[in-house]
Amino acid sequence: MPAIIYILIPFLPLAGFVLLGLFGKKYFKSASGWIGTLLMLVSFILAVYVAYDYFSATSIFPRNVPVKYTWLVFSENISIDMGVLQDPISMMMIVVVTFISLMVHIYSLGYMKGEERYPTYYSFLSLFTFSMLGLVLASNLFQTYIFWELVGVSSFLLIGYYYDKPSAVAAAKKAFIVTRFADLGFLIGILVIANTSDTLDYNTLIATLTSTGSEQASSAAASTFLGASALTWGTALIFIGGAGKSAMFPLHIWLPDAMEGPTPVSALIHAATMVVAGVYLVARLFPIFSINTPAVLDIVGWVGAISAVFAAIIACTQTDIKRILAYSTMSQIGYMMFALGVAGYGGESGLGYTASMFHLFTHAMFKALLFLGAGVVIHYVHSNDMKDMGGLRKKMPVTHITFLIACLAIAGIPPFAGFFSKEEILLAAYNGNTIIYWIALITSGLTAFYMFRLYFSIFWNKPYQADHHSGHKSEGGWIMLFPLLVLALGAAGSGFIPFGKYINTDGIPLESHFHLQFSILPVALGLAGIFMAMWLYKKQNNRPEKLAASLNGFYKAAYHKFYIDEIYLFVTKKIIFNLIGRPAAWFDKNVVDGLVNLAGNTTTAVSESIKKLQSGRIQQYAIYFLFGAIGLAILFIYIWK
Amino acid sequence: MMQPGLYHILFISTALFFIGVYGFLTRKNLVTMLMSIELVLNSVNLNFIAFNKYLWPHKMDGLFFTLFIIAIAAAEAAVAIAIIINLYRSHNSINVENAEELKY
Numbered sequence: 001m002p003a004i005i006y007i008l009i010p011f012l013p014l015a016g017f018v019l020l021g022l023f024g025k026k027y028f029k030s031a032s033g034w035i036g037t038l039l040m041l042v043s044f045i046l047a048v049y050v051a052y053d054y055f056s057a058t059s060i061f062p063r064n065v066p067v068k069y070t071w072l073v074f075s076e077n078i079s080i081d082m083g084v085l086q087d088p089i090s091m092m093m094i095v096v097v098t099f100i101s102l103m104v105h106i107y108s109l110g111y112m113k114g115e116e117r118y119p120t121y122y123s124f125l126s127l128f129t130f131s132m133l134g135l136v137l138a139s140n141l142f143q144t145y146i147f148w149e150l151v152g153v154s155s156f157l158l159i160g161y162y163y164d165k166p167s168a169v170a171a172a173k174k175a176f177i178v179t180r181f182a183d184l185g186f187l188i189g190i191l192v193i194a195n196t197s198d199t200l201d202y203n204t205l206i207a208t209l210t211s212t213g214s215e216q217a218s219s220a221a222a223s224t225f226l227g228a229s230a231l232t233w234g235t236a237l238i239f240i241g242g243a244g245k246s247a248m249f250p251l252h253i254w255l256p257d258a259m260e261g262p263t264p265v266s267a268l269i270h271a272a273t274m275v276v277a278g279v280y281l282v283a284r285l286f287p288i289f290s291i292n293t294p295a296v297l298d299i300v301g302w303v304g305a306i307s308a309v310f311a312a313i314i315a316c317t318q319t320d321i322k323r324i325l326a327y328s329t330m331s332q333i334g335y336m337m338f339a340l341g342v343a344g345y346g347g348e349s350g351l352g353y354t355a356s357m358f359h360l361f362t363h364a365m366f367k368a369l370l371f372l373g374a375g376v377v378i379h380y381v382h383s384n385d386m387k388d389m390g391g392l393r394k395k396m397p398v399t400h401i402t403f404l405i406a407c408l409a410i411a412g413i414p415p416f417a418g419f420f421s422k423e424e425i426l427l428a429a430y431n432g433n434t435i436i437y438w439i440a441l442i443t444s445g446l447t448a449f450y451m452f453r454l455y456f457s458i459f460w461n462k463p464y465q466a467d468h469h470s471g472h473k474s475e476g477g478w479i480m481l482f483p484l485l486v487l488a489l490g491a492a493g494s495g496f497i498p499f500g501k502y503i504n505t506d507g508i509p510l511e512s513h514f515h516l517q518f519s520i521l522p523v524a525l526g527l528a529g530i531f532m533a534m535w536l537y538k539k540q541n542n543r544p545e546k547l548a549a550s551l552n553g554f555y556k557a558a559y560h561k562f563y564i565d566e567i568y569l570f571v572t573k574k575i576i577f578n579l580i581g582r583p584a585a586w587f588d589k590n591v592v593d594g595l596v597n598l599a600g601n602t603t604t605a606v607s608e609s610i611k612k613l614q615s616g617r618i619q620q621y622a623i624y625f626l627f628g629a630i631g632l633a634i635l636f637i638y639i640w641k
Numbered sequence: 642m643m644q645p646g647l648y649h650i651l652f653i654s655t656a657l658f659f660i661g662v663y664g665f666l667t668r669k670n671l672v673t674m675l676m677s678i679e680l681v682l683n684s685v686n687l688n689f690i691a692f693n694k695y696l697w698p699h700k701m702d703g704l705f706f707t708l709f710i711i712a713i714a715a716a717e718a719a720v721a722i723a724i725i726i727n728l729y730r731s732h733n734s735i736n737v738e739n740a741e742e743l744k745y
Contacts, residue, residue: 614744615741615744616740616741616742616743616744617737617738617741618674618737618740619665619666619667619737622662622665622666623666626662626666
């Protein structure tokens with residue numbers, strides 16, 4: 001296949017960004033949406049073609065690098081290349097990214113219609129898609145980092161899209177700073193890895209580090225710092241970057257706030273694609289994590305498990321529908337993380353890896369669907385708050401059905417997509433780590449509960465009161481409903497893809513097992529969660545309040561997101577600002593500025609004191625001159641003969 | 642009658658020089674100060690001519706220098722008088738002490 005096809009996949013959205021960003025406002029204000037969508041469509045078709053070509057060619061999937069351009073060379077082995085890495089997960093990801101992006105582009109044609117900065121919105125969307133595709137196709141660790149930052153920037157731009165809203169600006173800033181802070185860990189990790197393994201190229205990196213007895217592997221394991229090998233530090237630091245981008249506890253604080261952006265953006269960036277970049281990064285380096293640094297993989301597992309249950313508990317108490325979905329995203333990404341964490345390398349034990357990628361795929365479908373559905377609801381109700389909704393099932397039948405499918409999928413009810421991927425994750429956790437397995441089980445029950453709490457509160461509960469706003473009352477037209485239907489198809493059917501055949505740790509196809517007795521418990525828990533939600537929220541009643549009251553302290557803590565934001569504010573404002581910021585400011589103001597001022601003041605003082613010599617009396621000057629001349633004459637004539 | 646020698650002329654020119662310097666330092670009237678400067682210049686002229694005549698009688702260098710100095714003194718007088726007139730216009734006086742405020 002010609003290299004141009006690989007290049008075109010990310011570069012078509014880039015072309016869209018440049019075109020719309022430079023000329024959109026002036027020349028094709030209303031057509032810019034269609035231009036962006038069209039470019040995205042071509043990119044999607046190419047991505048599917050490339051992926052199909054790759055997966056159908058053989059049954060063993062090699063790691064190819066069809067495009068490679070050496071860019072910055074640091075030393076003989078270390079260079080920053082721009083390339084395309086072709087392996088099962090990158091091929092899966094380009095399809096997911098282009099597909100969800102295409103759906104969001106189409107959906108936005110309706111959702112963002114009439115916006116003031118419509119071309120800008122599409123150009124940012126294209127920029128994001130380009131960056132994300134560059135990230136997943138990267139063949140070099142540093143290339144990943146470059147695109148990693150680019151997706152951070154586009155996320156920042158899109159969260160802050162409504163820049164006249166102070167909360168949106170604050171959220172954009174928060175997201176950028178928190179992820180940037182985590183990325184610092186990533187950068188240091190890259191440097192450590194580059195130093196110990198003497199390469200940045202993924203293929204070489206994995207090949208040299210994982211082969212036992214290679215010089216780099218043994219030297220990386222031998223050099224230690226604070227009781228851990230250099231490689232352990234490297235992978236742990238890289239995981240910090242991944243955890244920041246994927247909103248893992250305790251770096252998750254930016255994700256709920258990021259919901260200030262337009263809803264389609266939340267669907268694309270903060271649900272389906274960018275936030276799974278952390279999972280993707282760990283999966284990309286999985287052989288190193290698994291073979292060289294299993295201790296770090298344990299950390300990955302625990303962070304994932306804690307995030308999953310933590311976010312699920314918070315999601316049960318929130319009332320802003322987008323925030324619920326944000327916490328649900330965090331929880332599901334936690335699933336993917338711990339699935340990687342419990343996985344081993346090779347054979348059956350690699351199930352967690354397959355399951356993680358499988359869940360990433362299905363989650364992209366149903367979570368994008370949930371967000372887009374929520375977008376339609378918000379468009380209709382003009383509010384994010386659950387309290388303003390209720391009884392919408394008659395008013396918006398298509399949204400209702402697709403939302404229900406997505407809820408069933410995320411709750412893990414067969415035969416929807418989430419059931420299969422969650423089942424595999426649970427099986428992997430069961431084989432890998434029993435405690436994580438139980439956490440995951442509890443979380444899956446909670447997931448079903450909060451999703452159906454959301455579902456019943458939006459579409460059932462009290463009858464809808466349409467008193468406080470008139471105006472357009474439709475679901476938003478087919479342009480917005482079409483992506484919902486397509487994604488509903490994905491959410492319902494994508495579970496039947498035999499993922500183990502394509503994506504596995506060691507290239508040997510993995511049969512997906514289906515144990516009936518094993519899946520009884522999670523499904524039963526899911527159903528219990530659904531019935532619980534139904535009992536509490538299907539009809540308007542006072543049971544939720546009673547339940548909340550009986551769980552008083554815990555409910556309050558969960559409602560306030562376990563005060564993590566407050567802890568962060570306390571640490572930054574009270575501790576860092578006071579202990580480091582203020583003294584540093586004092587030092588700058590008094591010592592650094594003081595030195596500069598001292599030089600100036602000395603000059604002024606000296607000149608002030610000798611200013612009197614300039615009396616302005618010509619005759620005085622003449623006397624100085626005369627005696628000076630006489631003095632010099634005496635000097636030259638009598639002393640220096 | 643005694644021919645005046647080099648020393649006589651040097652004596653006169655030195656006397657002229659110090660008279661000029663003294664006048665420059667003590668007078669407050671700018672025009673008088675300008676005249677004193679002319680005295681200083683003329684003492685230099687005298688020196689040049691005297692040395693030319695007694696040491697290198699066949700050369701003209703000293704005379705040329707003297708002519709230059711006379712020309713420069715004329716130009717200098719024009720500039721100085723222009724300054725003095727301007728000072729007079731603005732301060733209504735040609736006393737050098739009134740020009741003190743131009744110092745900085």
